[in-house]
Amino acid sequence: MLGTGTPRPDPNRSGPATAIVVNGTPYLIDFGPGVIRRATAAYENGVTALGFGGINIKTAFLTHLHSDHTLGYPDLIFTPWVMGRQTPLDVYGPKGLKEMTENVLKAWQIDTEARINGINQHNSTGCKVNAREISTGVAYKDDNVTVVAFAVRHEEMIDAFGYRFEAPGRTIVISGDTAPAQTIVDHGRGCDVLIHEAYSMATYHQVSSRSQRFRRHHHTSSVELAEIANTVRPGLLVIYHRSNAGGGHRARTGKTFCSRRSGGTTAAPSSPLTIWTCSDRRRRRGAAWTIGRLSARSPSILAGVNQRLETAVSP
Numbered sequence: 001m002l003g004t005g006t007p008r009p010d011p012n013r014s015g016p017a018t019a020i021v022v023n024g025t026p027y028l029i030d031f032g033p034g035v036i037r038r039a040t041a042a043y044e045n046g047v048t049a050l051g052f053g054g055i056n057i058k059t060a061f062l063t064h065l066h067s068d069h070t071l072g073y074p075d076l077i078f079t080p081w082v083m084g085r086q087t088p089l090d091v092y093g094p095k096g097l098k099e100m101t102e103n104v105l106k107a108w109q110i111d112t113e114a115r116i117n118g119i120n121q122h123n124s125t126g127c128k129v130n131a132r133e134i135s136t137g138v139a140y141k142d143d144n145v146t147v148v149a150f151a152v153r154h155e156e157m158i159d160a161f162g163y164r165f166e167a168p169g170r171t172i173v174i175s176g177d178t179a180p181a182q183t184i185v186d187h188g189r190g191c192d193v194l195i196h197e198a199y200s201m202a203t204y205h206q207v208s209s210r211s212q213r214f215r216r217h218h219h220t221s222s223v224e225l226a227e228i229a230n231t232v233r234p235g236l237l238v239i240y241h242r243s244n245a246g247g248g249h250r251a252r253t254g255k256t257f258c259s260r261r262s263g264g265t266t267a268a269p270s271s272p273l274t275i276w277t278c279s280d281r282r283r284r285r286g287a288a289w290t291i292g293r294l295s296a297r298s299p300s301i302l303a304g305v306n307q308r309l310e311t312a313v314s315p
């Protein structure tokens with residue numbers, strides 16, 4: 001988890017960016033602000049497949065065009081190139097990706113030409129981008145992975161995808177930004193890892209009615225995610241993109257809230273489930289930026305999701 005944040009500029013959480021490494025090849029999903037610095041931090045903590053400066057990231061997938069997921073686009077295009085990437089970047093995503101790509105390349109044209117023609121004589125290929133606008137279904141396939149795109153519910157962004165990565169012996173599903181969607185259940189059922197966004201109910205009750213409405217139409221509450229997790233039964237549930245609009249500090253006071261709301265609305269899991277919630281705060285060398293790990297034995301997934309969401313915002 002390179003970045004797990006939201007539009008809120010939380011100093012401890014960079015913009016959404018996730019890397020999946022298969023047989024030493026990295027695949028990036030989303031490129032929020034800070035993506036290449038986070039990739040470099042991961043590299044320096046042992047995820048060497050990314051390469052220094054993200055130089056080995058050559059294939060990326062975009063869930064949707066919201067700014068928190070795309071503000072790192074020029075960083076992804078140009079920083080690894082300046083660090084020495086020779087090959088063009090392949091990017092897959094929704095309608096509008098091509099135009100965004102053309103505009104980003106144009107915006108940095110003076111820089112690009114200066115670096116190519118200047119003293120350093122940078123190569124002229126590594127700053128190119130093959131942007132491909134996709135629809136649902138198989139978006140990408142190589143010897144390592146098959147990547148399936150599926151539609152999610154992110155109302156004002158009509159074209160929004162989740163992705164299912166199928167690799168030998170491991171299936172990973174990432175939600176992108178979405179309200180509860182049947183497609184998550186359909187594509188996530190029985191997966192090894194489900195990476196899903198969520199907001200906590202504690203913060204939901206702290207925000208304006210307009211923001212509450214926005215959340216209901218664009219994001220998934222901890223209660224809803226618990227229901228999804230109960231159906232999908234992933235081997236590992238990773239919660240990211242935790243909204244805390246309404247005040248990160250105020251959210252820190254909400255610890256007791258979810259224990260009140262969590263009682264008895266979902267069944268206890270019959271099989272072990274591990275839940276991670278994520279921040280960029282590094283707790284373990286070389287590991288994902290996890291803040292904690294909930295064991296499988298919690299009374300219900302719902303309680304577990306809520307507790308982790310609440311304790312995750314504690315210092």
Ligand SMILES: [Zn+2]
Pocket residue numbers: 006007016066068069177241
């Ligand atoms: Zn977002």
Ligand SMILES: [Zn+2]
Pocket residue numbers: 064066154157177
């Ligand atoms: Zn979004």
